[in-house]
Amino acid sequence: MNNFTHISDIEDLQVAVKEAIDLKQDELKFKSLGKGKTICLLFFNNSLRTRLSTQKAAQNLGLNVIVMNFGSEGWQLEFEDGVVMNQDKSEHVKEAAKVIAQYCNIIAIRSFAGLTNKEEDKAEQVINSFKKYAGIPVVNMESAIGHPLQALADAITMEEFKTKHKPKVVLSWAPHPKALPHAVANSFIEMMQLKEAEFVITHPVGYELDSEITKNSKIEYNQEKAFEKADFVYVKNWSSFKNYGKVDNIDASWMITSEKMKLTNNAKFMHCLPVRRNVIVADEVIDSKNSIVIQQANNRTYAAQIVLKKILE
Numbered sequence: 376m377n378n379f380t381h382i383s384d385i386e387d388l389q390v391a392v393k394e395a396i397d398l399k400q401d402e403l404k405f406k407s408l409g410k411g412k413t414i415c416l417l418f419f420n421n422s423l424r425t426r427l428s429t430q431k432a433a434q435n436l437g438l439n440v441i442v443m444n445f446g447s448e449g450w451q452l453e454f455e456d457g458v459v460m461n462q463d464k465s466e467h468v469k470e471a472a473k474v475i476a477q478y479c480n481i482i483a484i485r486s487f488a489g490l491t492n493k494e495e496d497k498a499e500q501v502i503n504s505f506k507k508y509a510g511i512p513v514v515n516m517e518s519a520i521g522h523p524l525q526a527l528a529d530a531i532t533m534e535e536f537k538t539k540h541k542p543k544v545v546l547s548w549a550p551h552p553k554a555l556p557h558a559v560a561n562s563f564i565e566m567m568q569l570k571e572a573e574f575v576i577t578h579p580v581g582y583e584l585d586s587e588i589t590k591n592s593k594i595e596y597n598q599e600k601a602f603e604k605a606d607f608v609y610v611k612n613w614s615s616f617k618n619y620g621k622v623d624n625i626d627a628s629w630m631i632t633s634e635k636m637k638l639t640n641n642a643k644f645m646h647c648l649p650v651r652r653n654v655i656v657a658d659e660v661i662d663s664k665n666s667i668v669i670q671q672a673n674n675r676t677y678a679a680q681i682v683l684k685k686i687l688e
């Protein structure tokens with residue numbers, strides 16, 4: 376694997392999931408693979424899980440790790456060609472990417488959607504510019520439209536907790552006061568489209584995601600109907616895609632409660648975290664024995680490790 380910017384960069388998702396589960400038995404098994412090599416983790420946005428789990432995964436493989444909070448510590452980058460750089464941008468990505476590539480063997484990048492211009496976000500300017508100019512493998516630690524490391528961790532978690540070959544999996548929107556990106560939901564949907572499952576997306580009318588991503592995945596506008604007999608309930612907020620980046624709906628009746636979870640087949644509750652308690656999900660659900668959010672976050676390490684292992688190999 377040269378780059379990991381999309382879940383489809385993994386040749387066989389099921390095989391990768393199995394490899395990651397095996398890796399958990401002996402996470403230092405490949406500790407010599409990255410010897411003498413370095414990964415740069417560049418953060419244009421905040422993080423807890425991605426930062427720590429990717430660093431841990433890299434260290435488990437023997438890689439040296441350099442972390443930079445690019446958004447607050449780096450020079451502001453220009454991405455457009457032919458610009459007269461006499462405003463606030465101090466450095467062009469052409470130089471920045473080539474310079475960073477001299478210091479490391481892999482670059483991992485987190486750069487969220489701006490949520491003001493749909494076409495700009497869809498163009499994935501930051502990650503694609505680094506891919507174009509760095510000339511070394513690039514890993515997506517959440518870009519404008521995707522979070523494939525999260526989706527891989529989600530696939531590993533569902534494999535560990537599923538009780539039937541073809542579970543019913545529901546991706547449910549839930550309310551949030553701020554405008555959040557679509558990346559986690561997008562990558563989760565793309566991952567689910569590769570799996571054997573009965574997959575349903577539920578959200579209020581008007582909160583449809585990009586149809587180029589949802590394709591023919593089933594959408595059920597009645598959340599309670601969607602939850603019936605579900606084996607996994609995966610919850611995420613996203614801002615409007617149609618009215619791009621806007622918060623048109625904060626309907627608290629979409630919050631996940633134990634009453635709604637009773638409609639399911641004793642479903643496991645999943646969320647990528649961070650999560651706002653009693654806004655997205657009631658305490659009684661996230662604190663219940665069916666909540667697997669902590670195990671899900673733990674699998675971020677093994678998702679990152681299997682991706683970095685494939686790149687190093």
Ligand code: CP
Binds near residue numbers: 421425517525647648
């Ligand atoms: N789920 C996730 O990506 O968490 P962080 O934003 O804390 O990295």
